[in-house]
Amino acid sequence: MKLNIIHTNDLHGHLENWPIIKQYLNLQKQFFIEKRAPFLLVDIGDALDTVHPMVEATEGMIMVDLFNEVGYDVVTIGNNEGLNFTNNQLSYLYSQSRYEVALANLLDSRTYNYPKWASSIVYRDFEDLRIALIGLTAPYATYTLNQYELIDPYDALEQQLRSIQNSSRNVDVVIVLSHLGLKDDRLIAAKYPQIDLIIGGHTHHVLQDGEVVKQATIAAAGRYGEYVGLIELEIPDKQIGKLWRKTKRRIDINCHLATIEQLRDLTEIPISDSYELRGRQMLKSQKLAELPHLYTANRSEGENSFIQLALDAICDKTSTTLGVLSTGLFLSDLPKGIVTQNDLHEALPHSMHLIVMTFRGEHLIEMVEEMKSQEEDLRHRLINGMGFRGKIFGEIIFRGIEFNSKTQEWYAEGKAIVADRTYRVAAVDHYWFVPFFSTIATYGSPELLFPDFLRHIVSNYIQNKYPITTVGKD
Known part of the structure; x- marks a missing residue:
């Protein structure tokens, strides 16, 4: 047979x-x-x-x-x-x-x-x-x-x-x-x-x-x-x-x-x-928020920066003051005025959940330095898989973490990082899964937040912060 x-x-x-x-x-x-x-x-x-x-x-x-x-x-x-x-x-x-x-x-x-x-x-x-x-x-x-x-x-x-x-x-x-x-x-x-x-x-x-x-x-x-x-x-x-x-x-x-x-x-x-x-039309019918201005994907700083808006969203969701995202995640802008589910889906199509990492200060410094040491290589590195649906990894942007050139120390929340203090950092699970940042698994005790993706976190955040007030909501 x-x-x-x-x-x-x-x-x-x-x-x-x-x-x-x-x-x-x-x-x-x-x-x-x-x-x-x-x-x-x-x-x-x-x-x-x-x-x-x-x-x-x-x-x-x-x-x-x-x-x-x-x-x-x-x-x-x-x-x-x-x-x-x-x-x-x-x-x-x-x-x-x-x-x-x-x-x-x-x-x-x-x-x-x-x-x-x-x-x-x-x-x-x-x-x-x-x-x-x-x-x-x-x-x-x-x-x-x-x-x-x-x-x-x-x-x-x-x-x-x-x-x-x-x-x-x-x-x-x-x-x-x-x-x-x-x-x-x-x-x-x-x-x-x-x-x-x-x-x-x-x-x-x-x-x-x-x-x-x-x-x-x-x-x-x-x-x-x-x-x-x-x-x-x-x-x-x-x-x-x-x-x-x-x-x-x-x-x-x-x-x-x-x-x-x-x-x-x-x-x-x-x-x-x-x-x-057909799918785009269905998503366009789902109106979310009314933004006061354009949020730009290729700007890493300033009030018009999409990545800064996303950092606001993930820190708000996780009740943290520290966060990290990369510019390659952001594939298009969010327009001024009415924003739909389609805008969020086009900009952030990735299958990525949030994680919260918990570090001792000395290990947080190690993670940050591990990321910074690969910054130039990753900026234009082609990435595929692990939930990523873009092209390149992009530039790493920190929220609440910076290097003080005068004291030659890493700062968090405006103060020098203390070696034995505990710090919580929000990010996407992609950074845990890719083979670049071993300190996350080794020291970060990552906690994954389920079920929302990054785009859903941003969607919920802008709905609350910028509710629709014009006739555009009809």
């Missing part, structure tokens, strides 16, 4: 490619239906990303609707779903889905059971053929802030493999939907001979023809819908229905990737910004 699997991963809300992908998926499914060939459509996570205005405006529902429309069968989640949407938001989204969610290494911390919207293993039957799909997501410690309890993915996988082995029903094929990254996928393939296929994501790797590690095949389709994958599994009929734990299996697996350019030529559908335009 031949089983066909179409797979996507790490779409990150890149809906400009979706009309092409949708048409291709429909064509493939229709072909398999006409041939009476069994097939599955799966996604490996990070489909929902609020960097896209339509995802932001609909709180993720647009992706669920699109996946329902084309008929996905099984998905797992990535860190963008698990950490950028609250537990309740994700629960509602998947209550509206017509596909199953496989997720073996995340529990609801309120019940210590799997979330109601997920199954540790999803089984699918095709006549006498039975397959098991196990979902694993990247184990970020910050999941605990979203009312989840993490299970080590290897422990979770071993538990599910034992469950399959002890089951009274035979399983012919074991597939892992892995949002762990290529390094872990290779380790899993080498360690667990029970696994036939790993379909991966998270690290945005492209495996054009798949990769074989021992008995397992690893597949992946890059990022952003730039590729769509097709996997063909050929299982000998005489092998189907035999006890999986006792049979020496032979499964032929072939992997193929189609580029979005190839799919565009095939479907004759252009790349489209229609979803972005």
Whole structure:
């Protein structure tokens, strides 16, 4: 028997490619239906990303609707779903889905059971053929802030493999939907001979023809819908229905990737910004505040400085007087007059939460000097990932921290920093995750604030400080 699997991963809300992908998926499914060939459509996570205005405006529902429309069968989640949407938001989204969610290494911390919207293993039957799909997501410690309890993915996988082995029903094929990254996928393939296929994501790797590690095949389709994958599994009929734990299996697996350019030529559908335009219109309808003047992204000082406004906002939110942000976060200005959610989303599209760091004075000085020592290198350094959706890191701007050239000392709150005094500093979690500032993890005891992103913090701040008073609020 031949089983066909179409797979996507790490779409990150890149809906400009979706009309092409949708048409291709429909064509493939229709072909398999006409041939009476069994097939599955799966996604490996990070489909929902609020960097896209339509995802932001609909709180993720647009992706669920699109996946329902084309008929996905099984998905797992990535860190963008698990950490950028609250537990309740994700629960509602998947209550509206017509596909199953496989997720073996995340529990609801309120019940210590799997979330109601997920199954540790999803089984699918095709006549006498039975397959098991196990979902694993990247184990970020910050999941605990979203009312989840993490299970080590290897422990979770071993538990599910034992469950399959002890089951009274035979399983012919074991597939892992892995949002762990290529390094872990290779380790899993080498360690667990029970696994036939790993379909991966998270690290945005492209495996054009798949990769074989021992008995397992690893597949992946890059990022952003730039590729769509097709996997063909050929299982000998005489092998189907035999006890999986006792049979020496032979499964032929072939992997193929189609580029979005190839799919565009095939479907004759252009790349489209229609979803972005609709999302922008929805966000523009959400009026927030009425600013007395322009706040400029490229000014680091003065009353017209956007970064200074943001420092006001994060210090107000965290009840601190000290803060740090970088100019590369600010992608556009905030206009004078009525400001909308769209203005904030365009300017601060990043998936970044706030952190509050607590330092002894001597360690605060060490952190500041660590940042200043890299200032010139980081000013124009291209940055990608870790929640960042801009281009360059930019200039580091401190609030309440400065160097006194006369005394040759670092000052905080207008006074020389005292070595054994405690100081609290507000920032974004991005600085904790990037590999530049080791003092944050070593000495800062960072506390992450969930669930609001930086743009939501700024939005709430300007709504309170500059409420709409003109007819523009209608």
